[in-house]
Amino acid sequence: MELIILLLIAIFIFAYRKNTGDNFYKFLVQEVNGMYEKIAPYSFQTVREKSKELGQEFTAKEYMAQVVLFGALGAIVAYLYFASILWAIFYAVAAIAFIPYLAFLRCNRIYNEFIFEQIQIYTTNVIMEFNTTQSFVKALEGVKESGVLENPVLDDIKLMIDLAYQNGTIDESIKYFDERYPYYMVKNMHQLFLQITKEGAKDSGESLENMLLDIDMLVEGVYRDKMDRNVFHKKFLTFGFALYFLVMLTQFLLGSENYIKMLEDWYVVVLLHGIIIINTYFLINGEKFYNEDIGGE
Numbered sequence: 001m002e003l004i005i006l007l008l009i010a011i012f013i014f015a016y017r018k019n020t021g022d023n024f025y026k027f028l029v030q031e032v033n034g035m036y037e038k039i040a041p042y043s044f045q046t047v048r049e050k051s052k053e054l055g056q057e058f059t060a061k062e063y064m065a066q067v068v069l070f071g072a073l074g075a076i077v078a079y080l081y082f083a084s085i086l087w088a089i090f091y092a093v094a095a096i097a098f099i100p101y102l103a104f105l106r107c108n109r110i111y112n113e114f115i116f117e118q119i120q121i122y123t124t125n126v127i128m129e130f131n132t133t134q135s136f137v138k139a140l141e142g143v144k145e146s147g148v149l150e151n152p153v154l155d156d157i158k159l160m161i162d163l164a165y166q167n168g169t170i171d172e173s174i175k176y177f178d179e180r181y182p183y184y185m186v187k188n189m190h191q192l193f194l195q196i197t198k199e200g201a202k203d204s205g206e207s208l209e210n211m212l213l214d215i216d217m218l219v220e221g222v223y224r225d226k227m228d229r230n231v232f233h234k235k236f237l238t239f240g241f242a243l244y245f246l247v248m249l250t251q252f253l254l255g256s257e258n259y260i261k262m263l264e265d266w267y268v269v270v271l272l273h274g275i276i277i278i279n280t281y282f283l284i285n286g287e288k289f290y291n292e293d294i295g296g297e
Contacts, residue, residue: 044104047111056110063099070095077244080251081272083260091276102287109291113226118153119181120219123189125149127208136193137164140173156180170197185215233290240283244276 051057058066074095075088082088125148129139143149144157160173167173174190189211196207251259262268 044107047104047107050114051107051110054110054114057107058103063103066099067096070099073241077276080245081247081276082263082269098284101284105287105291112292115153115181116183116222118149119183119186120215121148122153122157123185123215124212127189127212130193131205131208136170136197137161140164153181170194185218188214229290233286236286236290237283240279240286243279247272247275 048057071092075092078091079085079088122143125143125146126136126139129142130136133139133142140157140161144154144161149157156177160177163173163176164170170193174194178187178190192207192211254262
């Protein structure tokens with residue numbers, strides 16, 4: 001085991017000497033990116049690219065800091081549980097292996113927040129344009145030309161306009177957009193426009209004003225939920241990581257020597273592995289909950 005550790009240190013020193021400073025980070029990140037791009041799902045590549053455009057993607061040094069932090073925490077926790085360098089290395093590697101998945105969750109949250117903001121802009125501006133033009137397609141064209149939207153929503157609006165002219169009706173356009181962005185404020189707004197278009201509502205101004213108020217209330221609720229999630233997330237992580245170190249209390253009550261003797265029993269070792277796995281499962285699930293369904297009403 002000592003030989004393996006020395007070999008890993010030697011490889012690290014050689015790589016560092018060959019690629020010092022920022023070059024080392026760039027070299028390592030390029031190698032990891034090269035491997036991961038081949039196996040990463042398309043959804044991850046999409047959300048990560050948008051995170052980069054928004055300037056919210058982690059830098060190479062920040063990812064390296066995560067690797068060091070996760071590896072150190074995994075090793076410390078495992079050594080406290082099993083008093084074994086072998087298990088410390090295993091759990092350090094396992095902890096580092098979660099970083100790409102956590103990066104996907106984070107980028108997915110950033111992407112969903114961006115999409116929700118774009119949908120809010122879309123619905124609000126289409127209603128205001130409709131009040132002027134009294135035509136859904138003309139309202140879409142006005143929003144498209146205004147420059148307030150970005151891709152992918154902008155490209156979808158262009159497709160909606162093309163579908164409307166091809167079919168001579170807005171039904172297909174609305175169906176396409178509703179499937180792409182299944183938000184209540186989108187469906188409710190489109191349903192209102194269908195009623196106005198097909199039933200020829202005489203006074204649509206009041207209905208549209210009420211719709212704008214509903215959108216404002218909905219957006220306010222979503223952002224309030226976001227703040228509540230942030231508070232919950234900090235408390236959840238604090239509590240979750242504290243659970244890992246309850247083994248220190250066990251060692252204090254039993255004494256280090258008695259605890260190490262207990263590790264000679266296989267069922268004790270299995271139980272300790274189960275504790276780590278279950279706690280990690282709940283932590284990952286909590287992260288998944290925090291990072292998904294942004295704006296999903």
